[in-house]
Amino acid sequence: MRITKKKKAIEILNILKQLYPTATCSLNYETPLQLLVATILSAQCTDERVNKVTPALFKRFPTAESFAQGDRQEIETFIHSTGFYRNKAKNIHLTCQKIVQDFNGNVPQTMKELLTLAGVARKTANVVLAHAFGIIEGVTVDTHVKRLSNRLGLTTRSNPVLIEQDLMKLLPQPEWENFSISIIYHGRAVCNARKPNCTECALNHLCKHNGSK
Structure with missing residues (x-):
């Protein structure tokens, strides 16, 4: 039985939060x-x-x-x-x-x-x-978020603003930035652009790119 796109997004979010519980912004700053x-x-x-x-x-x-x-x-x-x-x-x-x-x-x-x-x-x-x-206004869409959101079947868009709109409809607002940061970590560690490591990916069963439905 196919799950809805919204349930799929929540499952992806929960897996990512378990994989990267301390994920945060990688840029160094004080102000x-x-x-x-x-x-x-x-x-x-x-x-x-x-x-x-x-x-x-x-x-x-x-x-x-x-x-x-x-x-x-x-x-x-x-x-x-x-x-x-x-x-x-x-x-x-x-x-x-x-x-x-x-x-x-x-x-x-x-x-x-x-x-x-x-x-x-x-x-x-x-x-x-x-x-x-500490203001969650939207979903940060960088190259990793764009790539993985398409591979995972959460959007078919290429425009970052439209991708953001799609993701905002699927995810609860308090988790918007958590999703972005976690998926960026995953994009760097596992699902890179040229050679994604599908066999080691915890999202393998949910991934459109890997052939799952």
């Missing part, structure tokens, strides 16, 4: 601003690489004001190894200028306000809201 900047840097870059770059960056630019007043080319030198560094430096610079001008130097705490910042889409906003402020 909401640091998390925001680190998440911007993580686009098309590993968290490990970002964590190597940010200590010196945050020491040089400890506040939104220092980023806003700083030289964009200097920011570029700190973040060069994260890739797309010119665009990332521009976004960080413009974002911190707006935070200073419109939000009194503090990272805003609503989705609507975060989306007004340069380089901030729902993925980044969800990470900041959940991990800096």
